[in-house]
Amino acid sequence: MSENILVITEQRDKIFRKVSFEALSEGRKIADALKTGLTALVIGHGIESIAGEAGKYGADRILAADSPALEEYTTDAFLNVISSVIKTEKPKIIILGASFQGKDLSARIAARFNAALAMDCISLKTEGENLAAARPMYGGKVIADIALSGDIQVAAIRPNSMEIRESQGAGAVEKIETAVGETAVKFIEKKLETGKMELTEADVIVSGGRGMGSADFSVIEELAAALNGAVGASRSAVDEGWRPHSDQVGQTGKVVSPNLYIACGISGAIQHLAGMSSSKIIAAINKDPEAPIFDKADYGIVGDLFEIIPAITQELKK
Incomplete structure (x- = not known):
């Protein structure tokens, strides 16, 4: 496996979720510590116009998975695309936000690739060539230090828990193949409360x-x-x-x-x-x-x- 770091970003209606910038900032820090590159994955439809924003937070490469089939989030479609990217890019460490979507995806990625997973992390660091994380347990009464190991290590970070740091990366945007494959879940409709802060x-x-x-x-x-x-x-x-x-x-x-x-x-x-x-x-x-x-x-x-x-x-x- 390569030592590359992959950050899976999250956007809604072509606006990045704040936790995506936190994940990219942490990814840049980890990549610098391991002296390797940082790749960002942006998934959706019509997202090539916003994909370049990931470069402001340290992404060396930005992979844009743009397809009408990815307009709305469905677990199996997104997971199939992410799995294809993981097989091609062979990242050592994968970072994403522990949002509802991120928790769904991170657990499935870990299961599909038999990867180590740290969920709801509030800090990340390196220990040698591996990732270490801290996460609250028992209703926040204990902060557990977790050491990950293995060919693929996945960390889902708690939103609003880490600093957003701008660090200009090369930010080269590459449009990639979107192999959605067969999907059992189909999007029906979406109802949003407009103007309401998450x-x-x-x-x-x-x-x-x-x-x-x-x-x-x-x-x-x-x-x-x-x-x-x-x-x-x-x-x-x-x-x-x-x-x-x-x-x-x-x-x-x-x-x-x-x-x-x-x-x-x-x-x-x-x-x-x-x-x-x-x-x-x-x-x-x-x-x-x-x-x-x-x-x-x-x-x-x-x-x-x-x-x-x-x-x-x-x-x-x-």
């Missing part, structure tokens, strides 16, 4: 819990808007039907790592903490001074969130 990529998240008392999250939405952030929710709020499951933060929802996480009316159940404990700064607002969330928070305010949040929002708007 939780896993938000730098600021304001979440509401049972303490909101109802489906009226307007005070939280206004604060999130003032901070250019996203709105999240605890499992309790989602179970009550106040917010959709796509907003849920926690072990059974989304795992997030924003720069600032504001928990409003959230007691701090273990499953919720597992989804947001890697946030850089955690602030909590709760009327119960004994709420477990305060043990995890960097900053805490004891009081009525319906009085405190509007006051904060008003100051921010000034």
Whole structure:
């Protein structure tokens, strides 16, 4: 096997997901440490116009798999194309984002090629000629150091957990054959909530819990808007039907790592903490001074969130 590094990027509607730039930045760091090249794979339809962006983050070569059959994500079509690239390029290390799509693909790549896999990594480094990673376990209570070995090593990195570093690579774009092959899964339709920020990529998240008392999250939405952030929710709020499951933060929802996480009316159940404990700064607002969330928070305010949040929002708007 060659020592080449392959980064599998992810784009949606011809816009790269933020985690793709994190993966490329880490790929460049690993490639430099191993004194080898960095290849980026961009998959989709009509993506040749954006493929060159990968060069800004250190890609020496950019492979563009462009086909109408790849317009929308389907597991088997994407996996077949990626498998063909792996067989041709023979990378030693493969890096991609641990998004829903990335988790799906990374596990299947590992199974198909009998490769070592580290999932949901928050840091990567080299140990000799192999890859080593750190990842949270047991709801974030433990950070495990994992050493990978073997001909192919796969790492899926947690979104928003690694620094994006611009490092101009040669960035030569090459259009490649797209052998989609036979596929059992067919795309039917897509429904998107327009203008809604993706939780896993938000730098600021304001979440509401049972303490909101109802489906009226307007005070939280206004604060999130003032901070250019996203709105999240605890499992309790989602179970009550106040917010959709796509907003849920926690072990059974989304795992997030924003720069600032504001928990409003959230007691701090273990499953919720597992989804947001890697946030850089955690602030909590709760009327119960004994709420477990305060043990995890960097900053805490004891009081009525319906009085405190509007006051904060008003100051921010000034």
